[in-house]
Amino acid sequence: MSIEANKAVVRAYVDAILVNRDFSKFTEFTAPGFYIDRSAVPEAIQGADALHSQMDMLYGAFPDLELKIVDIVAEGDKVVVRFQAPGTHLHPFGGIEGTGRKAVWKGLVMYHVVDGKITEAWANWDDWGLINQLK
Amino acid sequence: MDRIEQNTSYLLRFFDEIWSQGNMETADEICDPNFQFILAFAHLDGLEAFKGLVKNNRRIFENLTYKTTRDDIVTTELKGAAFWNMSTTKHQDTWRNVPASGNPVAIKGMTFFRFNEEGKLTEARVQNDVISMMKQINGITMLYNS
Numbered sequence: 001m002s003i004e005a006n007k008a009v010v011r012a013y014v015d016a017i018l019v020n021r022d023f024s025k026f027t028e029f030t031a032p033g034f035y036i037d038r039s040a041v042p043e044a045i046q047g048a049d050a051l052h053s054q055m056d057m058l059y060g061a062f063p064d065l066e067l068k069i070v071d072i073v074a075e076g077d078k079v080v081v082r083f084q085a086p087g088t089h090l091h092p093f094g095g096i097e098g099t100g101r102k103a104v105w106k107g108l109v110m111y112h113v114v115d116g117k118i119t120e121a122w123a124n125w126d127d128w129g130l131i132n133q134l135k
Numbered sequence: 136m137d138r139i140e141q142n143t144s145y146l147l148r149f150f151d152e153i154w155s156q157g158n159m160e161t162a163d164e165i166c167d168p169n170f171q172f173i174l175a176f177a178h179l180d181g182l183e184a185f186k187g188l189v190k191n192n193r194r195i196f197e198n199l200t201y202k203t204t205r206d207d208i209v210t211t212e213l214k215g216a217a218f219w220n221m222s223t224t225k226h227q228d229t230w231r232n233v234p235a236s237g238n239p240v241a242i243k244g245m246t247f248f249r250f251n252e253e254g255k256l257t258e259a260r261v262q263n264d265v266i267s268m269m270k271q272i273n274g275i276t277m278l279y280n281s
Contacts, residue, residue, distance in 0.1 A: 128265035
């Protein structure tokens with residue numbers, strides 16, 4: 001797969017799975033055994049159900065969350081995405097009741113793409129900054 | 136050396152020579168004077184401000200070490216990114232209002248870079264695990280208590 005094709009897979013995954021939460025398409029973009037290493041959490045997010053519940057929790061707290069790719073770089077079989085996700089905090093998140101505040105969550109994620117499928121992702125999201133915006 | 140090889144080499148040197156060794160000559164060599172270093176909680180405007188941050192953090196954190204490898208780096212002609220591990224043997228002075236804990240710390244992070252046409256680094260946007268960092272230096276309760 002070309003670098004451009006790998007970027008296209010990641011963009012399509014973000015749109016279908018992370019933005020629209022259409023998990024019927026999960027295996028279209030991810031390889032068996034796909035996991036997300038989130039450095040802030042001890043255990044990796046493994047499989048569709050685990051990611052689905054994470055995304056539901058996030059959109060539950062920030063119903064108008066607008067997850068956007070703001071920059072992307074790729075080389076070989078790796079694609080790195082810089083995300084920004086503005087949203088309004090209406091329901092509990094990280095132990096904080098809904099505040100009605102608008103906040104922006106930022107993150108960097110490195111995806112490993114093999115034969116057109118994402119095999120793993122390493123994610124760094126600014127949880128600290130997000131919680132600080134809700135205080 | 137082609138531009139992508141050079142960019143990769145610069146990112147390896149950014150972590151090893153500038154952050155781990157405190158070599159400011161490397162910073163002058165590979166960074167643009169208007170280098171922007173953007174953290175979740177701070178924006179350092181200009182290379183001198185960045186060098187000041189490096190010196191300060193190396194004083195606060197004993198044996199501050201950043202490790203990355205070629206496999207953890209992605210570069211093109213004008214952009215790059217690196218996944219890294221940071222460690223220190225002792226948090227020995229106040230950082231982000233958290234007094235010295237004396238604790239060792241280890242966290243992971245990622246940085247998104249931009250290069251200019253001359254091949255110098257112009258921008259670095261950092262995301263790292265600040266919550267884990269704060270937990271390790273006993274600073275996590277300050278967020279909720281402040």
